[in-house]
Amino acid sequence: MKQKEKTIEELNEEFNGLTRKRMQLIVDLDKTTKELVEVAEKVYEKSPDYVKVTCPQCNGATIIDSEEGKKVKCPTCYPKGYLWMKRFKESIKEDGN
Secondary structure (H helix, E strand, O other): OOOOOOOHHHHHHHHHHHHHHHHHHHHHHHHHHHHHHHHHHHHHHHOOOEEEEEOOOOOOOOEEEOOOOOEEEOOOOOOOOEEEEEOOOOOOOOOOO
16 A cells, blocks of 8 residues: 655654754753763772873863964863772782783
8 A cells, every 4th residue: 555645744754853853862862971971080099990090181271272373171071170990900920920
């Protein structure tokens, strides 16, 4: 059975509905990402496996000069001034073996 072709009004309505749905998903994703980052910070703070180090690009300042000479947020630490780094496990015994 042949499907009825949609009118321009129906297509516009479908398009607008999908656009609104997409925008809401983006908002929800941004909110979830923010929550994830907040929880990750807490995990790193409490974990003995991570150490906080000063950002090597901005040296903790959070702002750097762009190639165009403008002040911009540091793209490495964005802009916290620090990074969480995983500690290396000691694999060599004290006697060298």
